Amino acid sequence: MNSSIDNPLITRSENLERVINYNAKSEVSVKTKNSIKRSHRQIKTEVVFRRTLSVIGWLMIALVIGILLTLIWQSMPSIKKYGFSYVWTQVWNPTASVVNPEVFGALPFLFGTLLTSFLALLISIPFSLAVAIFLGEYYPEGWFSNLLMNTVELIASIPSVIYGFWGLAVIIPILGKSIMTSSLILAVMIIPYAASLGRSMIRMVPANLKEAAYSLGSTRYEVIRSVIIPYVKSGLFAGVLLSLGRALGETMAVTMVIGNNNSFPKSIFSTGNTLASMIALELPEATDDTHISALVELGLILFVVTVVINLIGRKIISRYSNV
């Protein structure tokens, strides 16, 4: 009854037994899910696999919480000693002497970070916007468009230290070490982030909207200005936020060309330091506990600022893709 009529090799129940490697009949007579689970390796593996996946999901949450707690815990000595004054103190002096006591204040670096990043952003926006419009609207397809896109993406893949080195060798002899120099280099580095996001957003603008404007006699520029840009406005903004997040945390290129001056920068052409460049400069050699914890606190500030900016950017993007 149970056997397959035209498979001479093997009966149906034998085949089933071979496939699942257990006697289905006898096992099912127990009729409890647990006994079946216990009896079979495949199913055990399935359960183990599912568990492993959830454990890894938990691991990600634990990792982020761990990072935050570690930063707070390691900067505790500095937080206890200086409290909030840390954020607005303008002096950073890790080597105590009779005249100058040991003191740590993050204000010059916080300001330096914001200044370099926003300056870089201002410089890069016209370029990234141009790439986004060119590749999103004027030449969305073809090998030429691909070539330009790949080249622009290549900008993001060149290591930071190489930008810094090049800046040191080529830009510094012309402009000197300054906040402006590091912003210029940063501007180049962050172009791809806003550009590629902007490009994909512009491509998503529905054709019928553009056609409606064209049918009313709009020129291409007018379509871009009054249909495309308003449509992708918040997406472009998100792209800019993501590049800002990049710029804030960028370390090596900035460290190498900003001049590494611990005092409050007087203008964009003076030397300075950023949160990231301070950590990169001083943490490798720091031995004093207060000094280390003050540096970690710089990292904590940097972490909080970049995370907030990135999350806002991602929130906007995800709202976009839901529409």
Add this chain to the structure above:
Amino acid sequence: MESTIIKSVGYNAYFGDNHVVKNVNMEIARNKAIAVMGPSGCGKTTFLRGINRMHELIPGATANGQILLDGEDVLEMHPIFVRLKIGMVFQRPNPFPNLSIYDNVIAGYLLNGIKLPKSEKDIIVEKSLTKVALWNEVKDSLVKKGSFLSGGQQQRLCIARAVAMEPEVLLFDEPTSALDPISTSTVEDLFHELKRNYTLIIVTHNMQQAARVSDLTAFFYMGELVEYDDTKVMFTNPKDTRTQNYITGRFS
């Protein structure tokens, strides 16, 4: 007296709070072709997917009641065993795009990690492909990828894949709705052959198809099994007015 292979007793299926299959009681005899029809959203596909526990793969989907396969409740069995005994063919052909035609036929063994001697694999592939009338068309291109075939051939490959596992029952979820008329009639012809060895349950939108291929027909409406009878009786002399309305095209 025909022996019953599947018996549904008070089967209910839900998506979240949405009660989509309501208290279905139905007996299916061995080696018959059963057509399941009804308007869109009547729960016929959900019922079909409930038989081999595919229903619960959708997040939030639950079911209760009993579906007895040879007297064993599939809701109590591990889904893996259920699915090995009850094969399924889907609306759209879905051969594994990374496997060759040959490997697609024995995918059930291959992917379950069962080692078979080459000679036996060859026999299974030839037998299964012959059963779906595909052997002559593809025997010279078995190493090509499954996605290389036409839609109708792909669907027959998917049937061969299910047949190769030697299941008791084959479920078809609107198997021809994505195919052209010629491929459709090829697949319909297969049903007559397959019926000799397997019990077929075919969900279809197409009344002519139901009339052509099935021995018995079940009519679902709003999640309920309205009527279940011999196909000839159903189409000539339906008892329920809802069935009458559906068959005469009053609603669809």
Add this chain to the structure above:
Amino acid sequence: MTAKKNISSKIKFRIGISGFFKGLVILFAFSCVIPLLFILFYIIQAGASKIKWSFLIHDELSDSAGILHAILGSFEIVIFASLISIPIGILCGIFFSENKGSKFTYWSRLAVDILQGVPSVVVGVIAYAWLVRPFHQPSAIAGSIALAIMMLPIIIRSTEETLNLLPDSLREAGYALGLPFHRVVLKVIVPCGISGILSGVMLSIARVAGETAPLLFTAYGCTFLSNDITKPMETLPHLINKFATQGDPKVLDMAWGAALILLFWVLLLNIFTKLITRKWKVQL
């Protein structure tokens, strides 16, 4: 008559503006490429003369100083980072794509989003706090952990996005053949998405291969060939930074050579990624 002329001149003006704007866009878009070409050209010119066999097979302390220790160190640290991050990253990507919409997935994905935004120097600080400070010694393994943390979000995202593109019918085909969950995932889903997953892996390697900031106080750097992952180890980017900021013209030359090799390696990884995506793409 004048009104008509007025209108047509207005239209001409608008068309002119439109053309001008297009020119502006093209100008700005293409000037992005200039610094890139400039950098490539400059580094090739400055570094090419340095690339000799002896430069590649000696360490810094040898008579004919070379960068072998940094090349091998980079490889070792990146390989260890990959060993940690690739399995975790791929499994996490699978978890996200198989558990869409659950509350837990939402929070876990948010964590990955946060991780992606963490500046590399902060990741370095974390590895420093976890593995360098407690043992009072910089170590290559601390550097690997830092790089692994940076690789994770890239691998997870690309895995998840790739798997989400696969049609549900593929999963169903697997389940209908009686495959257990792990076999559906590992034998059906992952092989079909392998090109996307691999390109994510390659991309993450390319991204961290040039990282310096997280290595400054973790792998730290050293002057000779070392294979002990519990000790400091030199890497290419770190070596470039070290030499570039010393100011000595002789080591500056070595820095250019090292920069050329690093650039070559990173670009090769990027091109390789593109090729993989094309070659391994499964036709759905």
